[in-house]
Amino acid sequence: MASALAEIWQRLRDSQKQRIYILPTRAGYAYAGLMLLMLLGAINYNNSLGHLLSFLLVSLGHVTMHHSHRNLRQLTLRVTPLEPVFCQQLARFKLTIINEDSRDRFQLEVAHKKQQPGARWKIFKAYEPIQKVTHIEADNTCFCTLEVPTQRRGWHSLNTLRLASLYPLGLFYSWTLYPQTAKVLVYPQAKGKLPLPSPPAGGKQRLKGEQLGDDDFAGLRSYREGEPMHRVAWKALARDNVMRSKQFSSPEGHELQLRWQDLDNLVDTEAKLSQLTNWVMQADRAGHRYGLQIPGTQIEADSGPQHQHRCLKTLALYHG
Template sequence: MLPFRKPLRGWWLRRLPKESVCRLGQRRIYLLPTRFGLLLLLVAAAVWVGALNYAVSLAYVLAFWLLGLLLVAVLMAYRQLSGLQLQVQESEGAFVGQFADCRLRLLNTTAITRQLLLQSEQGGECVPCTLAAMAEQSVTVVQLLKRRGRHAYPAIQLWSTAPFGLIRAFSWWRPDASLLAYPLPLPDREHQDCHHENGRGRNRGDDEEDFSHLGEYRQGDTPRQIAWSVLARRDVLASKRFASQPRGQALHQLAWQDYPATLDVESRLSRLCWRVLQCEKAGQHYRLHLPGCMVEPWPGQREQALAALAEFRLPV
C-alpha cells in the first residue's frame, strides 16, 4: 500500500455526506480492472502488436475479442451495483472492548441477481451477500468499540467483480447512524445487597409461588412475572398472577455517591453498570442516581440505564 493512500482515503471519506438511505447511481460507482483483468489487457495488447508485425488476421480477431470481453465485463460489473438501495437498521449497543453489530438492509429492485461484498473502513472480514432479484436482505458489519460513548457507523465499502472477475465495481457509503458503547462491567459485590428502600413489587418474605392465572401486563411487573412463553407464541404481553399478590419489594438505590471521590469516573460507571446488570438478572427493582440524571423503575429501564451510563458526562 502506498504511504499516502490511507490518509488520502480518510480525507475523502470524511467529505462524503452521511445518509440513512442511499441509492447507488452513476456518480457513486467506480470501476477498476482487477489483476486478472490487467493481465488480460496486456495479453490483448501483445497479441495486437504481434498482429501488426506479422499481419495475422486471426491475431487481430483474438485481440479485439479480448478487448470486447473487457468492455462487456465493465458493463456487467457496473450492473451489479447500479440501482442498489441501502438502508440503516436499528442496532443494539455493546460493552467497551466488544464487537457491535452495524445492521444494514440491501434492497434489489431489479431483475438481476447481485453478488456483493461489504467491508468496514476499519478493515476486518469481508461480508459476502448474494441478493436475489426483486428481494431484500439484512447484513451485519461488526465494529470494535474501544471507548465508552456514542460511535458513528463506519463507512462501508461495497464492491463486486461478478461475473467474470475482470473488473471491480465499488462504491462507498457513510451510514447516518450510531450505536452506544456501554461501560465495561466491573464486579462490585460490596454494594450489591445494600442501599434499598421499600417499594412496589415482590418482597423476599412475601414470595408466594402459588400460580393463579394470567392477567394483562401492568407497569411495574417484574420480568419474573411476565409469561414469556405466551409472548413467544402469541406476541401478547401477559403477566402471571399468584394466589396471594406480593405486597412489596426492595427498591435498590444505585447511586453515584456510593463511591469515594478518589475513584475515577470510568471505574464508578463500570461498577454501576455491573450492579444494573445484576438487578436486571435477579428481577429486582432499582433506581439509578447520576449527577443531573435519574432513571426510575419503568419499562425499558435497562436500556435507559445503560444509555445514561454510556453517555454520562460530569456537569461543568
C-alpha cells in the same frame, strides 16, 4: 408520454446521484499486459489469427467492464439499528438491499468505514468487509445482518458503507459509497469486583413475583408490559381473557442506591461507569428496586426493563 419522460428523467437523476467507481484489479492489469504482448507479437509476425484473437480478448475485457459497472446500478441500501449492546460486543444492524432492476446481481461485498484516524486517505484499506451477498434476484430484496465491533461506549455510528463487486471475471473492481446515519447505543462494559451496596437500615421491601417455593399466594394484579411470562395467571386469562400477574407475599429485594460517590477508590472514570453498569445488571437480576446517582443526574428507584435501559443509557452517554 409525459409520465414516461418524467420517469426516464427521474431515473437519470437517481443514477447521477449514485457514483460508481471502477478500477482494474491485479488480474485485470495482467490481462491487459497479456493482450498488449499478443498484439505486439501479431504485428511483428503479421499474423492475422493473432490480430483476431487479440481484438477478441480486448472486446471481452471491454464487455466485462460494462457488466461490472452495471452490477452495482439501481441498488438501494437501507440500514436499521437493532438492540443496544455492551462495549466490546458486536453492534448489529439490519441491512436491506433492494434490487430495482430486471437483472440479477452477483458477488456483492458490503464493507464499513473504519473509525481509526489516518485510514480515511486509503480508499481500499479504510474499509473493512463485514458481509458478502452472492446473489440477489431481479426486482427482489435481500435481508442480512451487519455486525460491527465496538471499542467505546456511547452512540456507535455505522459511518459510510461501501458496496463493491468483482463480477463477472474479477478483472475490474467496482464500488459505490452509501453514507449512513444509523447508530446503535453502546453501554459501558459490565465489569467490576465490588459487591452491591448494602441497603440502608430499615430499607423498603416489596412483594416479589411468582417463583418456585412455598410462598403464600397474595393475589392478582394487572399485567405490566415487560414482566416475565411465567408470572402471568394463565388460568385466569383463559377464563375471562384478561391478562393478570400473580403476586406472592414473601419479601424480595431492597431499594438500593447506586451512587458515584461510593466509588471514590476508583480513579478512572470508565472504571466507575463499568462498575455502576455491573451493579445495575446485578440489581436487576436480583429483583431489587434501585436508583442511580451520578454527577448531574439522579434517577429514582424503580425496576423493570425500561428502568434498566434508562440507567444504562445514562451511563453510556455520561460526559464527565
